[in-house]
Amino acid sequence: xxxxxxxxxxxxxxxxxxxxxxxxxxxxxxxxxxxxxTTNINPKKAELLSIGAVKINKxxxxxxxxxxxxxxxxxxxxxxSIKIHHLRHCDLEQGLxxxxxxxxxxxxxxxxPLVGYYxxxxxxxxxxxxxxxxxxxxxxxxxxxxxxxxxxxxxxxxPVHVDLxxxxxxKDLDLPAFGKHDAFNDALMTAMIYVKLQNLN
Amino acid sequence: xxxxxxxxxxxxxxxxxKLQDSELQTVxxxxxxxxxxxxxxxxxxxxxxxxxxxxxxxxxxETCDDEMVSVYVSQDSFDAxxxxxxxxxxxxxxxxxxxxxxxxxxxxxNFIQNNDAxxxxxxxxxxxxxxxxxxxxxxxxxLSFMVAKIKDIYLQPPxxxxxxxxxxxxxxxxxxxxxxxxxxxxxxGIGIVTDKNIxxxxxxxxxxxxxxxxxxxxxxxxxxxxxxxLLHALLIMQxxxxxxxxxxxDNEIIGVLEQIDLLSYLSNHTRLVAVQIDRAQNKxxxxxxxxxxxxxxxxxxxxxxxxxxxxxxxxxxxxQVFKKxxxxxxxxxxxxxxxxxxxxxxxxxxxxxxxxxxxxxILRDGFxxxxxxxxxxxxxxxxxxxxxxxxxxKIMVNNEYWxxxxxEFKDKIFKWVIEFKSPLELAIFCDAKAVAGDVSLLDEAKQxxxxxxxxxxxxxxxxxxxxxAFETPxxxxxxxxxxxxxxxxxxxxxxxxxxxxxxxxxLALEHKIxxxxxxxxxxxxxxxxxxxxxxxxxxxEAFDFMIxxxxxxxxxxxxxxxxxxxxxxxxxxxxxxxxxxxxxxKIVNDxxxxxxxxxxxxxx
Numbered sequence: 091x092x093x094x095x096x097x098x099x100x101x102x103x104x105x106x107x108x109x110x111x112x113x114x115x116x117x118x119x120x121x122x123x124x125x126x127x128t129t130n131i132n133p134k135k136a137e138l139l140s141i142g143a144v145k146i147n148k149x150x151x152x153x154x155x156x157x158x159x160x161x162x163x164x165x166x167x168x169x170x171s172i173k174i175h176h177l178r179h180c181d182l183e184q185g186l187x188x189x190x191x192x193x194x195x196x197x198x199x200x201x202x203p204l205v206g207y208y209x210x211x212x213x214x215x216x217x218x219x220x221x222x223x224x225x226x227x228x229x230x231x232x233x234x235x236x237x238x239x240x241x242x243x244x245x246x247x248x249p250v251h252v253d254l255x256x257x258x259x260x261k262d263l264d265l266p267a268f269g270k271h272d273a274f275n276d277a278l279m280t281a282m283i284y285v286k287l288q289n290l291n
Numbered sequence: 292x293x294x295x296x297x298x299x300x301x302x303x304x305x306x307x308x309k310l311q312d313s314e315l316q317t318v319x320x321x322x323x324x325x326x327x328x329x330x331x332x333x334x335x336x337x338x339x340x341x342x343x344x345x346x347x348x349x350x351x352x353e354t355c356d357d358e359m360v361s362v363y364v365s366q367d368s369f370d371a372x373x374x375x376x377x378x379x380x381x382x383x384x385x386x387x388x389x390x391x392x393x394x395x396x397x398x399x400x401n402f403i404q405n406n407d408a409x410x411x412x413x414x415x416x417x418x419x420x421x422x423x424x425x426x427x428x429x430x431x432x433x434l435s436f437m438v439a440k441i442k443d444i445y446l447q448p449p450x451x452x453x454x455x456x457x458x459x460x461x462x463x464x465x466x467x468x469x470x471x472x473x474x475x476x477x478x479x480g481i482g483i484v485t486d487k488n489i490x491x492x493x494x495x496x497x498x499x500x501x502x503x504x505x506x507x508x509x510x511x512x513x514x515x516x517x518x519x520x521l522l523h524a525l526l527i528m529q530x531x532x533x534x535x536x537x538x539x540x541d542n543e544i545i546g547v548l549e550q551i552d553l554l555s556y557l558s559n560h561t562r563l564v565a566v567q568i569d570r571a572q573n574k575x576x577x578x579x580x581x582x583x584x585x586x587x588x589x590x591x592x593x594x595x596x597x598x599x600x601x602x603x604x605x606x607x608x609x610x611q612v613f614k615k616x617x618x619x620x621x622x623x624x625x626x627x628x629x630x631x632x633x634x635x636x637x638x639x640x641x642x643x644x645x646x647x648x649x650x651x652x653i654l655r656d657g658f659x660x661x662x663x664x665x666x667x668x669x670x671x672x673x674x675x676x677x678x679x680x681x682x683x684x685k686i687m688v689n690n691e692y693w694x695x696x697x698x699e700f701k702d703k704i705f706k707w708v709i710e711f712k713s714p715l716e717l718a719i720f721c722d723a724k725a726v727a728g729d730v731s732l733l734d735e736a737k738q739x740x741x742x743x744x745x746x747x748x749x750x751x752x753x754x755x756x757x758x759x760a761f762e763t764p765x766x767x768x769x770x771x772x773x774x775x776x777x778x779x780x781x782x783x784x785x786x787x788x789x790x791x792x793x794x795x796x797x798l799a800l801e802h803k804i805x806x807x808x809x810x811x812x813x814x815x816x817x818x819x820x821x822x823x824x825x826x827x828x829x830x831x832e833a834f835d836f837m838i839x840x841x842x843x844x845x846x847x848x849x850x851x852x853x854x855x856x857x858x859x860x861x862x863x864x865x866x867x868x869x870x871x872x873x874x875x876x877k878i879v880n881d882x883x884x885x886x887x888x889x890x891x892x893x894x895x
Contacts, residue, residue: 149325150324150325150326151323151324151326152323154395265348265390266348268297278324282390289328
């Protein structure tokens with residue numbers, strides 16, 4: 091009940107009617123898995139550097155329809171984060187403006203549910219740009235893979251410690267690791283975790 | 292397992308390795324990743340698949356009417372043939388949970404149309420793929436003596452004396468160092484003194500032995516580097532008519548290369564082995580020649596010589612050794628009145644490295660040789676000494692059961708054929724080849740064998756049965772059935788070579804084909820219309836490949852100082868070799884089906 095109210099409220103705030111499709115009924119069997127690279131782990135301070143996303147249809151990860159966006163940062167990228175995502179200033183010179191990237195992203199996801207690993211952070215990052223732009227927050231349903239994984243591993247009668255680190259989940263589910271950590275590869279691996287968990291449950 | 296990005300993963304898998312970077316990018320951009328649960332079907336028999344699958348992780352089984360045809364593992368792709376034909380003959384399902392790439396059919400077909408290298412890959416028959424394997428090996432293997440370097444061979448260590456040393460002192464040092472030469476550090480450069488210098492100056496010209504050695508040395512020596520080719524060294528020696536070269540490394544002399552060492556190195560690796568056998572005057576020389584064959588096999592294998600030529604050649608040499616040895620040991624009367632035969636793989640001419648001896652002597656009826664027991668004993672023991680191991684089943688001339696008169700051989704044949712006794716002995720005898728003595732004795736025995744075999748269908752079924760005795764090792768565990776208790780190896784003889792040899796032998800016996808070699812037998816059976824031509828070609832290539840694979844592992848085992856057996860380790864094969872072995876084993880399965888049907892073995 092409360093959720094619907096929030097949704098209605100969110101819809102009312104939408105500035106451009108062109109993006110009403112975000113609130114439409116999502117297509118069957120399709121979800122979007124996505125990941126962001128940022129300058130900081132605090133969404134309040136962080137700048138968006140890249141977005142990677144991939145569509146999943148049932149058991150198929152549609153890498154042929156992937157989204158990989160690079161964004162020209164407005165401020166200096168700090169050294170620590172460069173070492174993690176290997177994105178330097180010069181790599182992003184040709185990047186999009188943040189607002190352009192957000193609109194591309196919306197076109198790609200439509201009203202489909204969003205899947206991610208610690209999705210809350212990535213959604214907060216998108217919302218940080220989306221709110222001033224269109225007046226709304228992402229209305230899409232959110233699915234947290236670490237949550238599904240926890241439920242899958244946890245035993246109500248005999249609670250166990252569940253290692254929720256990304257690499258630990260990949261290893262436990264016997265999934266191949268795709269080399270370097272960038273937004274797209276992370277989205278792809280998250281997608282594999284999601285698909286596998288869907289089949290295990 | 293660590294897989295890099297999609298592009299890197301795909302770029303190593305044939306035929307994608309033949310694509311340009313831009314083409315590869317198109318492929319990568321068009322691919323999806325699919326997940327399949329255990330037991331889920333990817334392609335069903337009779338349907339038209341809409342994509343090519345490339346396995347990232349997991350195992351897929353291909354079956355035809357619930358009978359397994361093949362297994363696919365990581366980096367394998369399937370099924371190009373169904374895509375080209377428009378419909379699949381077989382079922383494909385996930386034998387274990389599967390993650391794979393999915394390449395849409397239109398794109399795949401487009402590549403085949405537009406890229407000759409890819410087209411060739413898929414239209415290649417087995418024999419072409421084998422040739423590309425040989426090319427691959429040639430590119431990587433530098434064992435060949437054609438590219439051997441000076442550092443690969445024995446060098447005389449450099450022994451120096453000062454220019455003012457006396458001849459007497461210098462010769463003492465040479466004797467002490469067991470060296471036939473010594474180097475002199477003189478003002479005009481480095482000189483060399485060999486036995487020849489001593490002979491020419493000291494003996495013939497009475498040069499005093501207390502005078503300085505520098506006066507009788509030869510100067511103007513040519514030096515080469517350690518990394519120069521041996522063939523280059525040989526050319527320099529011939530062009531300058533010299534017998535020694537100084538070998539340098541970092542401007543320092545590290546040794547002397549003598550012509551005799553160079554020649555003997557090269558001769559180990561060439562047809563000179565044949566000459567050595569021919570010139571051998573006694574057992575000791577024959578032994579050396581016979582042992583040189585192993586080095587030669589290594590070199591020729593590294594050179595990518597086709598295995599069937601290698602087999603022919605080794606057989607020829609082995610038989611020369613036997614013939615020569617029999618002549619050394621047997622008195623003339625025995626030579627005239629007997630026939631020495633080799634059987635089994637040796638008789639078929641399919642022995643490459645020395646394996647168990649299988650041999651026998653047929654004596655002319657009525658002929659009695661003195662000391663026969665002693666002679667045969669010597670023959671067997673000498674062969675063991677030469678490196679032909681004793682036969683565990685004692686199928687050797689020193690066993691009187693295998694050293695009999697022609698009449699007794701005929702009685703034996705009668706028992707084999709009419710009473711179904713000892714099929715293994717008959718199988719071995721089928722492959723008998725005369726190597727020394729009177730060939731007509733063996734011919735008569737074989738003639739008798741064929742006469743006894745008139746239309747005895749029950750006998751042939753019984754004889755052919757062992758073709759199916761061992762499971763083909765293509766199955767559940769990854770790609771191949773391997774022996775988990777023996778380092779994940781598989782027995783290529785039981786699993787692949789023996790079924791072909793024995794099945795073909797059975798057919799040859801039925802059709803009275805006198806050829807002994809499996810390949811020749813297949814060719815004659817094809818001429819008689821028993822096999823169709825394409826199948827015969829595949830069968831020969833599969834047989835050839837498995838023998839060469841076994842040889843590769845045997846040589847490796849020898850290098851490690853282990854006893855060679857018939858085991859190979861699929862995990863040590865590269866992708867192309869794995870594919871070829873899979874193809875070969877599929878052919879073995881087809882062949883077994885054929886034999887089963889032909890001899891109606893399910894009724895036996």
